[in-house]
Amino acid sequence: MPVSKFTTTLFLILCVNPVWAQKLVSTILPVQLIVKEIAGDDLDNAVLMSPGSSPHYYALSMSDRQRLAEADLVFWMGPDLEATLRRVLASNDKSVPLVAGETLGHARESPHAWLDPIAVRTMAVRIADALKGRFPQFSRQFTDNLKEFERRLRVLDEDSRAQLGSLRDLNLVYHHDSFTSLARQYGLPEGIVLLPGHARQASVKTSLEVSRILAEGEVDCVVTDPTLPSGLLKTLKVSQYTLTVEVSPLLGAPETVPESYFELMEEVVDRLSLCGKRTAAGKR
Numbered sequence: 001m002p003v004s005k006f007t008t009t010l011f012l013i014l015c016v017n018p019v020w021a022q023k024l025v026s027t028i029l030p031v032q033l034i035v036k037e038i039a040g041d042d043l044d045n046a047v048l049m050s051p052g053s054s055p056h057y058y059a060l061s062m063s064d065r066q067r068l069a070e071a072d073l074v075f076w077m078g079p080d081l082e083a084t085l086r087r088v089l090a091s092n093d094k095s096v097p098l099v100a101g102e103t104l105g106h107a108r109e110s111p112h113a114w115l116d117p118i119a120v121r122t123m124a125v126r127i128a129d130a131l132k133g134r135f136p137q138f139s140r141q142f143t144d145n146l147k148e149f150e151r152r153l154r155v156l157d158e159d160s161r162a163q164l165g166s167l168r169d170l171n172l173v174y175h176h177d178s179f180t181s182l183a184r185q186y187g188l189p190e191g192i193v194l195l196p197g198h199a200r201q202a203s204v205k206t207s208l209e210v211s212r213i214l215a216e217g218e219v220d221c222v223v224t225d226p227t228l229p230s231g232l233l234k235t236l237k238v239s240q241y242t243l244t245v246e247v248s249p250l251l252g253a254p255e256t257v258p259e260s261y262f263e264l265m266e267e268v269v270d271r272l273s274l275c276g277k278r279t280a281a282g283k284r
C-alpha cells in the first residue's frame with residue numbers, strides 16, 4: 001500500500017526516539033539470540049519478524065516501523081538478506097548491519113552468516129562494539145560476555161566439523177543458499193541451489209538440471225527450507241526420487257523455537273547430518 005508523504009512526515013514526527021529507552025530490536029530470531037549472548041539480560045531485547053516469515057520478502061507493518069523508530073539499536077544482517085528493509089534501515093543511524101558485504105579471508109560475507117560459527121565471531125564483535133558505543137556503562141559486561149561466547153563458538157565449531165564430516169562425499173541439492181557459507185567452512189559439497197538470494201523461482205536451466213539428476217538417481221539428499229515457497233519441490237517431485245531433510249535456517253528444526261543460539265545451531269547441524277545417516281542406511 002502506498003504511503004503518502006504527509007503520512008510519512010506525520011509518522012516521523014510522532015515517533016521521535018525517547019532518550020530514556022534502552023531497547024534492542026533484532027530483525028530475525030538468530031540475530032536476537034546472538035545479541036542476547038553479548039548483551040545479557042539487562043536490556044530489552046526484542047525480535048521483529050515472527051519465526052515463520054522469510055527475511056527476504058518481509059513486509060513491514062506500521063507497528064513494525066514504530067518499533068524500529070523507538071529502538072535504541074536495531075541489529076540486522078544487511079540489505080543482502082532483509083532486502084525489503086533496506087530503505088528504512090540503511091538511513092537509520094541506530095541500525096547496525098552485521099554483514100557488510102566485505103571479503104573476509106577468501107570469501108565474501110554471506111547474508112546467512114549466522115549459520116557459520118566462524119563468521120558469527122565477526123558478527124558478535126560488531127554487536128559488542130555497537131553495544132559499548134551506545135551503553136558504555138555496561139562495557140565490561142559486554143566484553144566478558146563476548147569472550148565467553150567466543151569460547152563456546154570454538155566448541156560448536158569442533159562439534160559441527162565432527163558431525164558434518166559424513167556429508168562430504170554426498171551429492172546435495174539445496175532449496176536455498178543459506179548453508180553455502182557453512183558448507184564451505186566444513187568441506188560439505190556446495191551442491192546445486194534451487195532458489196539463490198531473493199529468488200522466488202528457480203531458473204529454467206537449474207530446474208532442468210535438477211530434474212535430470214533426480215531422475216538419474218544422482219542426488220543423495222535435498223535440503224529443504226520451510227520459509228520458502230515449496231511449489232518447486234512439488235513440481236520436481238523431489239520426495240519421490242530421493243530423501244529430503246527440512247532444515248529451517250531461522251529455527252533449526254521447523255517445529256521448535258530455540259531458546260539460545262547454540263540450541264539453534266545444534267538443531268541445524270543435527271538436521272543436516274540426517275542427510276548422511278539416512279543415505280548410509282539406504283545404501284546398505
Ligand SMILES: [Zn+2]
Pocket residue numbers: 056112176178197
Ligand atoms: Zn535466505
